[in-house]
Amino acid sequence: MTTVGVLGAGVAGIAVGMAMRSAGVDDVVLYDRNDDVGGLWHTTDYPGLRCDIPSHLFSYTADPNAAWSHRYATGEEIAAYLRECADRWGLRERTRFATTVERARFDESAGMWELELADGTTARHRVLVSATGGLTAPSIPRVSGLDVFEGPWWHASRWRHDVALEGRSVAVVGSAASAVQVVPAVAEVAAAVTVYARTPNWVVPRDDAAYDETTREAFGDDAERRRHWRTLYRESLLWHRVFDRRPDAVEELRRIALGNMHRHIDDPLLCAALTPDFDPGCKRILVSDDYYPALARPHVRLVPHEVTALTGSGVVDASGGETPADVVVFCTGYRLGARDDGRPNVDVVAPDGRSFRSAMAARQEAYLGVAVPGFPNYFVVGGVNGSSGYGPFFLTAEIAAELIARQTVRVVTEGLRTLEVRPDVTERYNVEIQRRLGRMSWTGDCPNFYRDATGRIVSFFPGTFGELRRRCRTAPADDFVVTVAGR
DSSP states (O other): OEEEEEEOOSHHHHHHHHHHHHTTOOOEEEEOSSSSSOTHHHHOOOTTOBOSSOTTTSSOTTSOOTTOSBSSOBHHHHHHHHHHHHHHTTOGGGEEOSOOEEEEEEETTTTEEEEEETTSOEEEEEEEEEOOOSEEEEOOOOOBTTTTOOSOEEEGGGOOTTSOOTTOEEEEEOOSTTHHHHHHHHHTTOSEEEEEOSSOOOEEOOOOOBOOHHHHHHHTSHHHHHHHHHHHHHHHHHHHHHHTTOHHHHHHHHHHHHHHHHTTOOOHHHHHHHSOSSOTTSSOOEEOSSHHHHHTSTTEEEEOSOEEEEOSSEEEETTSOEEEOSEEEEOOOEEETBOTTSSBSSEEEOTTSOBHHHHHHHOOOOBTTTBOTTOTTEEETTOTTOBOSSSOHHHHHHHHHHHHHHHHHHHHHTTEEEEEEOHHHHHHHHHHHHHHHTTSGGGSSSOOSSBOTTSOBOSBOSSOHHHHHHHHHTOOGGGEEEEETTO
8 A cells, every 4th residue: 555646647746746755755656657757748749849838937836947948948848857857856766657547446444545457456545646637638520531531630649750741731620729839830841731720819929039058047046047937927917817807908918919910911811810709818828929920821721610521632611612631630629637538537436436527527616626525535636626727737736736745644644544625615615716707708708618518617716826825725624524544
């Protein structure tokens, strides 16, 4: 038996491992299906991949990186940083790689989570933490003809590096976060690029720049790095004000995004097709310096319609038009919390026999994004309403991991058999935040994945990182009901 089992060794799992070790809990095992740490940043390597939050925010505050090469780091650089963090904190030797956890069931009599692994073995843990993340399985739209298209097609998260794009006609399906990175990279080599953008998005400039050696040396000074971090964080608060529907912030971001577009595109029809009919903040705000310049290139064409079918040699859009294509790349997002085959990442089963997935299907609620009534000794990083909409997931993960580690220490030091968040506390908390979320931009008239079937916002916490940190650090001990081992 190991005290803590952590499902996943990506950004969230590493944060949990770091928090546990900082709290003096060294008896930790991480499980990951991949052959190295890093999660999505290890498995995803499409061309143009970068973070869309400044690098110095896109890292752990407990293990800052002064050596970022650019204001916005590449995917390869971020993956290397995560590997270095895992090594520095002794997490690699605590990780079981190439290991799939199929099922986790709580043994109430023993106060243990029993894990069933794909290789037929089992493992037991007093505390179980889900750090699998939401962006795990690619989402392929339901279009006909995938089986008749004669060329290769793939999802951006499963990039085919064995297929050369030089001299070929490439269709890119989608216009969101991965598309604004993929399109410019593909446009550099392909003979023709057709971009299918069902819904336009607000795109602000990245203003990326390389850090010279002198600047990187300055970031080695803690005071300078903290000053830079505070500056970047204050800049990011514009997004939070947009999400909070502050009229001045909404108009400022609209001005920035439209200015970004008009600097690079002269065609009024193209500009009209690229301008959303909803306010900034309703959907994810995108960041790119080169998406609009790529769309302005003569061999790149925008089709403002969704794709309905593939034929043997082309792509059919909702207007009925067909465009020839040699290759199709889907930049169409992810299915949250699922494997490629649609099954849940891990089938987590409560003492009463309910699965975590069925509990969430009935009512998507959590306490501070980390705990759910009915699931003792079980925590989630970045769960329902547990993430910020305007900042780095690194910080979200650290805040959650600190709370989880503190509760784990209680389980260990107080000899607890179970620790479980109270239903009444969870209900009061959710009534409060849903009242606030109902006033925010994510409830606007646009398609997004932030809402459940009833229209409730289930993705984000409504406040700032500062508020989330304070609430997690001051969560009263009696918000959790406990039982003592042997009683």
